Amino acid sequence: MPEPLTTEATEAARALRAEAALLSIRGLSKRYHAPRGTVHAVENVSLDIPRGSITGLVGESGSGKTTLGRTLLRLVEPSAGSIRFAGEELTSLSDRQMTAMRRRMQIIFQDPVSSLNPRLKVKHIVAEGLRAHGIGSGSERRERVAALLEEVGLSPDQMTRYPHEFSGGQRQRIGIARALALEPEFIVADESVSALDVSIQAQVLNLLLDIRAKRDLTMLFIAHDLSVVDYLCDRIAVMYLGKIVETGPARRLVRHPAHPYTRALLSAVPQPDPLASRDREVLEGSIPSPLDPPSGCVFRTRCPRALPGCATEFPPPVAAGDGHIAHCINL
Amino acid sequence: MNRAPILSVDGLRVAFRSRGRQVTALRDVDFSIEAGRTLALVGESGSGKSVTSLALLGLLPPNGKVTGGRATYRSRNGATLDLAGLPAKQFRKVRGREIAMIFQEPMSSLNPLFSIGEQIGEMLKLHEDLDAAARRRRVVEMLELVEIPAAASRLDDYPHELSGGMRQRVMIALALVCAPQLLIADEPTTALDVTVQAQILDLMRRLQREMGMSILFITHDMGVVAEMADDVAVMYAGAIVEEAGVEALFARPAHPYTRGLLASIPRPDRPEGERLKAIPGAVPPLTALPPGCAFAPRCPHALPACDQPVALEAVLPAHRAACIRASEVMADA
Numbered sequence: 001m002p003e004p005l006t007t008e009a010t011e012a013a014r015a016l017r018a019e020a021a022l023l024s025i026r027g028l029s030k031r032y033h034a035p036r037g038t039v040h041a042v043e044n045v046s047l048d049i050p051r052g053s054i055t056g057l058v059g060e061s062g063s064g065k066t067t068l069g070r071t072l073l074r075l076v077e078p079s080a081g082s083i084r085f086a087g088e089e090l091t092s093l094s095d096r097q098m099t100a101m102r103r104r105m106q107i108i109f110q111d112p113v114s115s116l117n118p119r120l121k122v123k124h125i126v127a128e129g130l131r132a133h134g135i136g137s138g139s140e141r142r143e144r145v146a147a148l149l150e151e152v153g154l155s156p157d158q159m160t161r162y163p164h165e166f167s168g169g170q171r172q173r174i175g176i177a178r179a180l181a182l183e184p185e186f187i188v189a190d191e192s193v194s195a196l197d198v199s200i201q202a203q204v205l206n207l208l209l210d211i212r213a214k215r216d217l218t219m220l221f222i223a224h225d226l227s228v229v230d231y232l233c234d235r236i237a238v239m240y241l242g243k244i245v246e247t248g249p250a251r252r253l254v255r256h257p258a259h260p261y262t263r264a265l266l267s268a269v270p271q272p273d274p275l276a277s278r279d280r281e282v283l284e285g286s287i288p289s290p291l292d293p294p295s296g297c298v299f300r301t302r303c304p305r306a307l308p309g310c311a312t313e314f315p316p317p318v319a320a321g322d323g324h325i326a327h328c329i330n331l
Numbered sequence: 332m333n334r335a336p337i338l339s340v341d342g343l344r345v346a347f348r349s350r351g352r353q354v355t356a357l358r359d360v361d362f363s364i365e366a367g368r369t370l371a372l373v374g375e376s377g378s379g380k381s382v383t384s385l386a387l388l389g390l391l392p393p394n395g396k397v398t399g400g401r402a403t404y405r406s407r408n409g410a411t412l413d414l415a416g417l418p419a420k421q422f423r424k425v426r427g428r429e430i431a432m433i434f435q436e437p438m439s440s441l442n443p444l445f446s447i448g449e450q451i452g453e454m455l456k457l458h459e460d461l462d463a464a465a466r467r468r469r470v471v472e473m474l475e476l477v478e479i480p481a482a483a484s485r486l487d488d489y490p491h492e493l494s495g496g497m498r499q500r501v502m503i504a505l506a507l508v509c510a511p512q513l514l515i516a517d518e519p520t521t522a523l524d525v526t527v528q529a530q531i532l533d534l535m536r537r538l539q540r541e542m543g544m545s546i547l548f549i550t551h552d553m554g555v556v557a558e559m560a561d562d563v564a565v566m567y568a569g570a571i572v573e574e575a576g577v578e579a580l581f582a583r584p585a586h587p588y589t590r591g592l593l594a595s596i597p598r599p600d601r602p603e604g605e606r607l608k609a610i611p612g613a614v615p616p617l618t619a620l621p622p623g624c625a626f627a628p629r630c631p632h633a634l635p636a637c638d639q640p641v642a643l644e645a646v647l648p649a650h651r652a653a654c655i656r657a658s659e660v661m662a663d664a
Binding site for chain 1: 378494495496497498523525526527528529530532533551552553554555556557558560577578581587591592593594595596597598599601603606607608610611613614
């Protein structure tokens with residue numbers, strides 16, 4: 001691994017990357033007030049999503065990845081921090097301005113069953129956004145729906161059917177067609193292949209790659225499955241207990257993980273090879289409560305390499321070259 | 332490989348009544364588990380892997396029943412039982428003591444109204460003659476065995492007070508407290524995060540080494556199969572399509588479905604930029620299976636003759652596949 005750079009150099013590199021980013025977040029937090037205290041779902045997170053990239057956001061349950069994805073679209077209002085999208089500060093937009101902005105930012109959900117209205121025909125589901133934004137005449141919208149269905153691998157004559165007449169994989173394709181209808185620049189895909197069988201999952205992953213190749217599209221792909229993220233994404237950000245602990249180019253991060261949590265996460269994934277080595281860093285315990293996250297580095301209570309200094313502050317970013325950054329004092 | 336099987340399933344058929352129609356969910360399922368070994372039953376949704384486990388435990392829902400075949404189980408006292416035709420009353424003596432099970436969602440198997448100590452104690456009361464103090468000692472021992480920290484102080488905890496990983500440990504303690512010969516584990520780690528899954532898989536391997544039980548491990552995850560199984564049976568649309576030792580199955584799959592399944596998994600060692608080879612189409616509904624091989628409509632190797640019934644046959648010793656082109660598929664791997 002190259003010599004770590006200084007924090008100032010890291011910040012300079014960050015400023016450069018922010019210019020190339022379609023979406024840039026700085027110091028973003030989302031806290032919920034619960035009867036037993038404050039839940040720190042997302043805490044002081046910064047991330048750049050380069051234009052045209054698929055950026056993967058990986059973490060286990062309770063990491064805050066879903067909350068972060070929704071906060072980016074202001075489906076959940078941030079408690080603090082900045083979200084810049086295509087040069088505009090989203091947190092200072094009025095509700096009306098934000099509604100207009102959502103034409104350019106869409107989301108695909110995990111569960112294709114509960115996210116599609118069972119009483120609407122597919123043509124109405126896919127055209128929902130076009131109608132809401134008053135785009136096109138009835139027949140124009142119909143043509144658009146036909147083209148979209150074709151693009152996602154469904155047949156245009158299926159547009160008069162209802163969601164229950166489709167398989168899980170096909171329903172996920174309908175969700176993708178709906179998200180593409182407004183020709184957004186940015187899509188958040190939240191666990192969009194997690195509920196699918198592996199043979200169908202491969203079809204949908206390939207479809208997402210084809211769509212990205214054809215369109216000028218930037219995507220945040222939220223998932224818990226590192227092998228899927230490694231396959232699909234250009235960059236990966238790893239979240240643990242409300243914090244991004246490591247970001248970097250996908251292949252590099254997966255092959256040379258720097259943060260102890262990323263290493264443990266990668267070594268925990270069962271490999272489809274009976275001859276693979278079973279040497280792994282098994283983490284003790286489970287993720288602490290976001291009601292009371294550890295001081296300093298949030299991972300230190302489970303970290304095999306924790307030092308006394310890890311309790312003082314959340315470690316500043318350390319650059320490992322090539323836009324690869326990890327938050328650990330022990331690299 | 333010549334040890335006597337603890338369970339051999341032969342031509343098992345299960346059907347469900349649904350809206351006045353009879354739907355066949357299992358079509359002549361054949362496999363066997365040798366003592367002390369782990370057989371992974373792997374398949375995607377609707378393949379029949381969970382129906383198989385429910386049938387073996389006498390837990391099919393009221394509209395389902397075994398319509399044919401045998402499931403010969405060799406019990407601890409050496410007697411053999413046919414699980415496919417066992418009356419409900421006798422099943423109660425088998426479950427828990429001879430054959431135990433753990434499921435994907437521990438909350439659905441643990442009773443929320445009783446403490447974990449009471450639930451494990453109840454299982455002992457049912458099957459073993461121990462006084463209250465001895466029972467309590469055994470419960471604490473079991474919780475220690477599944478690595479629950481400060482076990483003695485956790486007896487009065489209720490299931491909802493535990494994390495997902497801890498609940499799955501309690502489930503395992505409950506399943507193993509009567510030292511069953513066979514553990515049926517149906518997707519036991521699917522709902523867990525990968526770091527917790529790694530802990531539970533390690534635990535299951537250690538307990539199997541120490542206690543010597545056989546495991547029927549039901550999963551959809553080929554990574555988990557590679558890690559846990561000695562032998563593998565692959566299911567598709569209610570039938571076993573391939574059965575082999577784990578290394579042979581991954582190295583030289585003989586059925587095109589197994590091969591497609593393995594090619595669908597993103598692997599970290601794949602060449603840069605290589606696309607996944609997805610299997611086209613979807614699993615046909617059980618009500619509309621094609622004649623002959625159920626996989627034929629999605630199969631790149633299909634021939635006109637694939638519309639004829641095909642049996643699970645040996646391609647190599649200890650490697651069986653239900654495909655008329657199995658040898659070619661295997662040679663091509």
